[in-house]
Amino acid sequence: MDTAKIKSKLVTKLENAEASDLLEVIFQLKSSGEPHVAPNAQSRAEKIVAMKEAFNQDAAPVEEAIRQVGGEITGRAWINQTLRARVPAQKVKDLCDLKKVAAVDTTHPLEAE
Numbered sequence: 001m002d003t004a005k006i007k008s009k010l011v012t013k014l015e016n017a018e019a020s021d022l023l024e025v026i027f028q029l030k031s032s033g034e035p036h037v038a039p040n041a042q043s044r045a046e047k048i049v050a051m052k053e054a055f056n057q058d059a060a061p062v063e064e065a066i067r068q069v070g071g072e073i074t075g076r077a078w079i080n081q082t083l084r085a086r087v088p089a090q091k092v093k094d095l096c097d098l099k100k101v102a103a104v105d106t107t108h109p110l111e112a113e
Contacts, residue, residue: 007105019090
């Protein structure tokens with residue numbers, strides 16, 4: 001298990017959770033590199049479409065693995081290459097072994113400055 005991918009706040013949550021507890025986590029994905037963009041696809045919209053498609057391809061195996069361990073996808077963000085999910089605490093470490101997962105963290109509430 002590649003526990004180096006787990007951020008410190010999530011480690012604390014895992015230590016205090018029951019194995020079957022569902023935890024809200026964020027999976028940061030490794031990008032497969034620059035998305036394929038046709039040479040004459042210069043518009044911003046075309047580049048965005050290509051980036052979204054690349055994210056969909058990278059995210060698909062991770063989403064499937066999350067579902068297989070009894071988790072649920074609760075959000076997707078192609079712009080920062082993340083998936084938000086609710087997963088059983090006992091399965092978080094197993095999901096870290098996925099090749100496409102760069103890091104796993106707990107959710108962080110937004111706070112006003």
